Amino acid sequence: MSDRLVEILVSSFMRILIPGIKVTVPLTLLSFLLSVFIGLLLALVQVANIKVLKEVARFYIWIFRGTPLIVQLFIIFFGLPSLGITLNAFPAAVLAFGMNLGAYNAEVFRSAITAIPKGQLEAAYMIGLSYPRAMARVILPQSFPVAFPNLFNNLISLLKDTSLASSITVIELFTSAQQIAARTYEPFALYCEAALIYLIFSTALTWLQRWIEKKLVWESSENDKDKDKDCGCGRNKAMIG
Amino acid sequence: MSDRLVEILVSSFMRILIPGIKVTVPLTLLSFLLSVFIGLLLALVQVANIKVLKEVARFYIWIFRGTPLIVQLFIIFFGLPSLGITLNAFPAAVLAFGMNLGAYNAEVFRSAITAIPKGQLEAAYMIGLSYPRAMARVILPQSFPVAFPNLFNNLISLLKDTSLASSITVIELFTSAQQIAARTYEPFALYCEAALIYLIFSTALTWLQRWIEKKLVWESSENDKDKDKDCGCGRNKAMIG
Amino acid sequence: MLEVKNIHKSFSKVPVLRGIDFKVEKGEVVAIIGPSGSGKTTLLRCISFLEKADDGQIIFDDYTHDMVHISKRDIKKVRMNMGFVFQSFNLFSNMTVYDNVMEGLVTARKMDCCEARKKTFEVLEKVGMLDKTKNYPGELSGGQQQRVAIARAIAPDPKVILFDEPTSALDPELTGEVLDVMKKLAKEGTTMVVVTHEMGFARDVASRVVFMENGVVVEEGKAKELFENPKEERTRQFLSAMSKHE
């Protein structure tokens, strides 16, 4: 590797990493939050079998899963202004990524909810809970750990997909690499460098995933031992004696 | 919509659809075949717990899942020539997409294989099958139906991802739309048209998926009834009488 | 106290219940026995509206409801006075033993928290699970889980409790601890309907036994009478098959 190339790579590292931290990371996280919200909504509407809304949800999912993400980005950024809605690049990107991933997360949540044994819902009914209550108190809390690995895989995919935001003027990790490449005419080396930084980010996410998954098991840990619903009427077992 | 725009959209429809059929579809299918092969290999190596190969497989998966696909495309197309391997654009794209998706399919196969109850392998051992035989005769045939829905979802994602091949000079569906947009200066309309064609393709794939899934259940259907292993020694039950 | 009339139920055109009439008086323990597939589970599920009957009435708590056209509100009202113990326990796996019992009192019945707490400890003591209040269901043996499930069912003092083969998912040694709890409840005068394959339990504990087959009640009567002197040939056959492997 020539000295010039080494120098370019070294000097550009921080100039790629910083937009990565300042733009790619918040873009990824905000889009992900939005996608979880949309996905949950779409899943609930389908699982609860609400007539028209269910069809709307299925249509939404069909469109967003059936067309390329890049086109969705373009439509939201360049197309919405003609409807009088002009979003800045960053919020437009959050909206596009969030809506797109929402369609995928909907399926994740739906299958996680379906995976909860039917007996749990029936038991909830039989102790007198209504459907929404049973969902909120019993089914959803059990679905999250099931959905979690897939949600997280989607998060990691999203991280890499945010590189598409460069096409609607968001200056994130990959755009920064492209900018330097455009000046130095070394795209190959700089893309590899960007890939390395993506690899660091996604590896960190994978570790985070494993760490959270360990915590997500229903099992009484030591500090759980005092977590029973406290009613402020004393914890004295003697009262029942 | 102006007459001019309508005319552009109408006249360009076939000019986008045809490269879609001639390039996007074969590119998708060939890459998918490769990815299934690679994925299966990576999964088997991991499940069988073969020492060094297992680490290699995990490294492969880590790299290919941790970096953006576009970078992988660039490295295979622009980077391999410096190692003396110069592939044409189309085979390079097949290789890149196949290797990338292979990393994802590896996980699909791995979890499908792990999903088969342990008892199946143990029963195979106890009737005298070796590990490779047990895999080939019992575990894999049962894993395929489990893996199938996820493999197919990956196929649909791949279909849309092939639009990235335009960056390494493959003229496929999306590139064709871009070419027309470059002359008519109507990128937005043409991208929507391309999206529509992707939607048609992916919807067709979804139908195909449902149709195949229906066939994939182990259940004796009518024409199954004569499918027992025939040994050419007659099918006469009387012989045991 | 609880009466159902003329329940019909088919699954995809196959009739499973074909006109069941069935009655439980306050304080009674009714055992429902019968071969596999005879519709015992389906009957309990129709009574508790987990399955929608195709026809039939239910009289519960002095109200008569049509089982097909009953409103969601009425279903909830019926369930508020009914306990159900499932074959597979169905404890809420995201809640501790304590919260499993509390849930029905506090969230569903808006009971005062102090009172609910007291009640929860009371029923958990009754089933002998006071030492596991802070454990999650996954940490308990099958027998322990079923005892908690019984505590959860009896905590709101329901008018009747339905049991669907409460011990058939348990190892023989764990079966005993659950049956003991149920015997205790029976002695205290709890109204119970128990689908069971445990002939010993049916004979000794039930006040009345109902023998079902093919979606109809073949024979019913006092437990002793039915066991010692079945009127129907089919009942006789079934009872002798059941005792063969004991």
Next chain:
Amino acid sequence: MLEVKNIHKSFSKVPVLRGIDFKVEKGEVVAIIGPSGSGKTTLLRCISFLEKADDGQIIFDDYTHDMVHISKRDIKKVRMNMGFVFQSFNLFSNMTVYDNVMEGLVTARKMDCCEARKKTFEVLEKVGMLDKTKNYPGELSGGQQQRVAIARAIAPDPKVILFDEPTSALDPELTGEVLDVMKKLAKEGTTMVVVTHEMGFARDVASRVVFMENGVVVEEGKAKELFENPKEERTRQFLSAMSKHE
């Protein structure tokens, strides 16, 4: 014929088998009984090398093997002469009943196809499953599946067949049909080791009974003797607990 000596096995430091000696003669039916968790399943799994013992020898077919250092080839050789019937049947769900039985003969033992075919029909007739040869396991009841699993195990004429609670996953009414098949095999002189909770079966069919607890053999002896006159206090307790709910 089959003998194991001094088997030790721990799971994550918890000892489950603590020095088991155990022997089966040709033509014998040995029942292994004992409370849940006593290590019965683990014992069968160690004998068949589904679990690797921490210590122990096995003498089978006149060969002595160290159970820790045995080679893959020797394991396969042992298994070729051993049948195993699982609690959960474990029929190959991707194969028809016919292929389930054929597989061990043709693929594993390279038996001539005609001969294998003949043998397959023969054993399927023995378990009364000739009318379901072309069905997949998912289409059969539990009892039928277990009968096919037995056919699969006996087809290669193994020297010994191990059964791990073959009926405990079955409804009481289906239990009978499986036990009947096993009785038939016993009468024909098949060498069998049966872990079971069916005391009736152990008493009537087994020539010898082994009572295990906590990873050791507490008592063993002729079936009649052990049931009617157990020497150990613990055996007496267990037997009375088991008969209580029958």
Next chain:
Amino acid sequence: KKEAAGTDLLSQIKERGKIVIAMEGQWAPWTYHDESGALVGYDTEVGKAIAEKLGVEAEFIEGEWDGLFTGMDTGRYDIIINGVEITDARREKYDFTTPYAYIKTALVVAEDNDEIKTFEDLKGKKTSNSLGSTYADMAAEYGAEVQNVDTLSETIDMVLSGRVDATLNSEDSFYDYLKEHPDAAFKIVALTEDASEVSIPMRKGDETASLREAIDKALSELASEGTLTELSNKYFGGDISKK
């Protein structure tokens, strides 16, 4: 036989009978696809004419801007003909032939914009241009904040939707756009005084020396024969092949 060709690029090209030319294929009127889908444009025809002079066939490869240079670096393409302007930064890495076109850069703003009248007015304003283009560099030099989008239509969209204040491009490209969208609500407010030189880049070094000489010779013949003028008139409606 390959040895005989040596490392000299021109001999290699002659040996294989074709020259591999990279271009975007999506930049009217330089290189684009006409209604029938055929690859046309000023650059395309210049490329064909040069190949003819060299006595070989022209093979065109279409790719994205940054990929063009990477492909040439790694030996996939022999030359790039894509309206490439000569700049100091580019000279550092590539060798250029004699220019075959001269273009002026136009400054475009929305019709109702009265603030920006000269390039100097760009200071502190937002512009939109494709990444790595000379226009993006130029706007940055005048102190503008540049937002990158890929194509001319998108840069104009950015101006029309008010997201940016101005965009820069070759004068002729705007005229081409206006041909398709005569009512577009933008105006050209300034032009650069000096035209920049458009040339053909190739890898640096001895390897390409003879090729460059041959192309220079071909270009001067094409100029003197009037072919360049003719092509320029056809695609730009004026002669941009001369200063």
